[in-house]
Amino acid sequence: MNSNLVETLIGAVVLAVALFFLAFAYTAAGVGSGLGGYELQARFNRADGLVIGGDVRLSGIKIGTITRQSLDPQTYAAIVAFTVDERYQLPEDTAVKIASEGLLGGNYLSVEPGGSDRMLKPGEEIRYTQGSVNLMDLIGQAIFSATGGGNDAKAGEGAAPQNELSPLPK
Structure with a gap:
């Protein structure tokens, strides 16, 4: 017992x-934390690295959270919905970009407010966006341009340029 x-x-x-x-x-x-607020959305050509629950920051300070991600079936653009704390009213010409926390860190939405007198209303879409940048593509471009891109005199007269897509041989 x-x-x-x-x-x-x-x-x-x-x-x-x-x-x-x-x-x-x-x-x-x-x-x-009670960062409810109002919801906005933005369209991006690439939304790599964003996760639901990720930060929305203005001047490096968290003002919201990413709530949803979807794909527009007509344009194939990434639609990212996020909340912004109701204390922060954003002008209609606000820009949003996907920024990186560092080489090994994740991505977040960086908000850059505009100068308009009209403020965004809940549910509206931000028009000015910049998608994520693929680091591996940038490194590849830097290496490719540093080596001359393969378009030198040795390539031959009828050879296809190395930076354009050419059909595969049959």
């Missing part, structure tokens, strides 16, 4: 510690 009581008390302590860590992780992650 005595060992059952000890085991029950140890189990209760373990549960209390687990609940404490769960509450700590919930508040530290900003999930319950």
